[in-house]
Amino acid sequence: MTRIFSGIKPSGHLTLGNYLGALRQWVQADQHRADALFCVVDLHALTVDHDPARVRRLSRQTASLFLAAGLDPELCTLFVQSHVHEHTRLSYLLECTATDGEMRRMIQYKEKAARERAGGGSVRLSLLTYPVLMAADILAYGADEVPVGDDQAQHVELTRDLAERFNQRYGATFVVPRAVLPSVAARVMDLQDPTSKMGKSHAETSGIVYLLDEADVVRKKIMRAVTDSGSEVAYDPEAQPGVANLLEILAGCTGRKPLDLAAEYSTRGSGYGALKKDTAEAVVELLRPIRERHAQLCADPGQVDDVLRAGAERARGLARPTVDAAYRAIGLLPPV
16 A cells, blocks of 8 residues: 655644645545555754744644544554654664755755844754655655645655665665645745745734634635736736635635636636635635634543554554664664
């Protein structure tokens, strides 16, 4: 059976982009068709300045939202990255396989390091090396597929390179994975800046729809979304990024295609106002059951703990043989 691994970093509250770009695909397809592992990758949240209590709180919230969105622990494995030590065990071996130049070419490193320096902060070494930890996350489980947004595709390519290099140098050890991108809404953009990703850790939140936003808050954010000059609804991400973003969100909510939706608005002579209203209501209805289920889980935190405990136990059992094999292959003595 195909094995899938993917994860979300608890660096902020989960957004509509996280759901349309990842969670929904996991829920509706991946957990049913494959041996799927989904992880709260909390170690990745430590690569920049952070509040420890907030990381713990967001890690639990992220796990709860995995369940609230519809991931079923009877069908897939849900766990927290730091609960499975094989991730960090393997990461060092892959650091010994990767090169400095590869790390510094990573686009996300360049962007995040520039932001840290612009804010007067220092750049942590872990920000440079976290793509190697991400590779360890994937390779430890022999994953065939890695569902990711397009901003993470470069990291999966690095993972492939490291797996192939390790296999060539030390013998066949790792499955070489492939990235799988969602067909619609792969990268939902900020409603106030449609040229930027809707990121969960942004300081400015007026353009970000969070999964736990109340319905009125969702409507207000979408109705205030930046559009473009003119009034005709057309799907043109280059010339009309604001309208294109709304069409992609509406398409993601309804299962339609952005071009088909744009044609309908054009035929009816409907403008931006109608598009915003329809998108707002579609998002509200999409998120309503998630918010309701999350409230139920918060009332019974032991249920989430039980799921994470069982998930970590299974994940350790899957990862340990591969990581032990990598230790032997690279030349380390087995423990005595």
